[in-house]
Amino acid sequence: MKYEDFLDLKYKPASNDLVCLFRITPDKGFNVKNSAIRVAAESSNGTWSDLKVPKHLLKLKAKVYKINKDLVRIAYPSELFETNNMSQILSSIAGNIFGMKAVKGLRLEDVQWPGKMMKGFKGPNFGIKGVQKLFKISNRPLIATVPKPKVGYYSEEHARIGYDAWTGGVDLLKDDENLSSQKFNPFEKRLKLCMKMRDRAEKETGEKKSYLINITAETNEMLKRLKMVKDYGNEYAMIDTLTAGWAATQTICNKAMEEKIIMHFHRAFHSAFDRNPLHGVSMKVLCSIARLQGADQLHIGGLGKLAGDKEEVRNNYEKCSLNENKEKEDMLAQNWHGMKKTLSVGSGGLHVGILKPLMDLLGTNICIQVGGGIHGHPNGTHDGAVAVRQSIDAYLKCKTLDEYAETHKELKIALEKWGRKVYE
Structure with missing residues (x-):
């Protein structure tokens, strides 16, 4: 067995093969092909030294079967993987290969998951339809908010902010990624107080409310x-x-499924390895992994303060929220074989003046999270939530924001403060 054995440009992937799309930047002394076969070998069952091996091992080798400039497709026999073990799968296709000297840059752009492997994962328990059913909402985006600043409030303050947001029209109060159970806002106390405020808000508004x-x-x-x-x-x-x-995510999602708890995935840490366009793992891949593992909701970007252009956000949405996506230059086709759809969450620096482009891009079967664009309203959290709800209502009624703001003062005040600027 040698590196050249991992190249077969005549190979057509079998239906049970896992297919990866890599973007390869060779280091000095290598070309794309030579780098690609080393990636295929290292991520399956090859090594740097020529080996004499039993014939059955040759059947398990990955195959570089298509090279298009810097984009390379590699097919992996499903037998290489423990099909319900995401950690093991990623230790193969996203493991040692990123540190190889043969590549100056290596990016896992996409993964095409075979139906056989998908059966090892349960996927979302509720998905888009289940979430919409809970809230009895199907004709508008769900609205979420995070208290700002994201950490530092006492539990009582946190719950009060939730009440103000809920009664203003927000559906979901959400913790931010770095709030867990610090001394100033311990988990159980925060949960208990927020549930009391949630119940009160539901009684006053007649709408379903919940807490992430x-x-x-x-x-x-x-x-x-x-x-x-x-x-x-x-x-x-x-x-x-x-x-x-x-691994921990899978354990929690399996238990949440038993308890009938909806799982919201935050993507904190993603940019450490998906922001460099020539190295790491794309957010598209992270979206598909989250869907497989059981994300009912997932942050995908939002055209606000966070990196990610329209194409990236749309691609993330397609991986999360469609039954299948078509092939593109840097994206593999994927059929989800009936697995429930993950609700895409747009977030990051959003406010009333920039929600329309997001809904134009993704439609209304999404969740929109607005933090500072609610709590920074000149009249406070409640009116900030009202303004966001009004901006969405304007969109659904095919009214311009300026036109709708003439008869909706909360929206007018918000527009006067933020306009349509994207704040960074």
Whole structure:
């Protein structure tokens, strides 16, 4: 077995093959082909030294089967993988290969998951339709908000902000990624107080409200917190999936499915390896992994303060929220074989003046999270929430913001403050 054995440009992937699309920048002394076969070898069952091996091992080797400039497709036999073990799968296709000297840059652009492998993962328990059913909403985006600043409030203050937002028209209060159970705002106290405020807001508005509380911690502690979520009558739990880890995420999602808890995935840490366009793992890949593991909701970008252009955000949406996506230059086709759709969450520096481009791009079967664009309203959180709801109503009624603001003072005041500028 030698490196050249991992190249077969006549090969056509089998239906059970896992296919990866890599963007390869060779280092000095290598070309794309020579780098690609080393990636295929290292990520499957090859090594730098020529080996004499039994014939059955040759059947397990990955195959470089298509090279188009710097984009390379590699097919992997499904037998290489433990099909319900995301950590093992990624240790192969996203493991040692990123440190190889043969590549100056290596980016895993996309993964095409075979139906056989997908059966090892349960996918979302609720998905878009389940979430919309809970809230009895199908004709507009769900609205979420995070108290700002994101950490520092006492539990009582946090819950009060939630009440003001809920009664202003927000559907979901959400913890931010770095709020867990600090001394100034411990988990159970925050949960208890927010549930009281949630119940009060529901009674006053006649609308369903819920809370994306962050359970991220050591795995056994997350299981305890998930039980608390259930015991206090909340419908949601949030996990920082990347910092918690894929194995822990799977454990929590499996338990959440048993408890009928909706799972909201925060993507904190993603830009550490998806922002460099020539190296790392794309957000598209992270979206598909999250969907497989059980994300009912996932942040995908939002055209606001965070990096990610329209094409990236749209591609992320297609991986999360469609039954299948078509092939593009840097994206593989994917059929989800009936797996439920993950609700895409647009977030990051959003306010009333820039929501329309997001809805134009993705439609209205999404969740829109607005933080500072609610709490920074000159008249406070409640009116900020009202203004966001009004901006969405204007869109649904095919009214311009300026036209709608003439008879909706909260929206008018918000537009006067932020206009249509994207703040960074």
